[in-house]
Amino acid sequence: MSSRKETIDLIQEAFSENQVQIDRLWRENNDFRELCEAYRECLRACRYWHASAGEFSDPATEYEELLANLHGDIVRFCRQTEQARGTVHRTGSAH
Numbered sequence: 001m002s003s004r005k006e007t008i009d010l011i012q013e014a015f016s017e018n019q020v021q022i023d024r025l026w027r028e029n030n031d032f033r034e035l036c037e038a039y040r041e042c043l044r045a046c047r048y049w050h051a052s053a054g055e056f057s058d059p060a061t062e063y064e065e066l067l068a069n070l071h072g073d074i075v076r077f078c079r080q081t082e083q084a085r086g087t088v089h090r091t092g093s094a095h
Contacts, residue, residue, distance in 0.1 A: 007040045021078040039070045
């Protein structure tokens with residue numbers, strides 16, 4: 001499986017409540033794709049450190065915190081995009 005396909009599948013599963021926004025952002029926004037790639041890589045590192053060093057190792061804890069931050073960033077990205085689209089739909093323009 002390609003890393004892009006693996007990434008979008010992972011993100012759609014992890015953020016199933018935002019699938020419409022994720023699909024659109026994945027197609028249209030390079031920054032969002034990079035954020036999703038960072039999430040996938042961080043998740044991979046979390047799993048590695050949990051398996052090799054244990055749940056309470058320093059690297060595992062640091063990656064858990066980073067993963068939580070990336071999760072929040074993805075959720076905010078989806079919300080902000082949806083709010084911006086709602087403004088455009090209500091007023092007919094982005095202003």
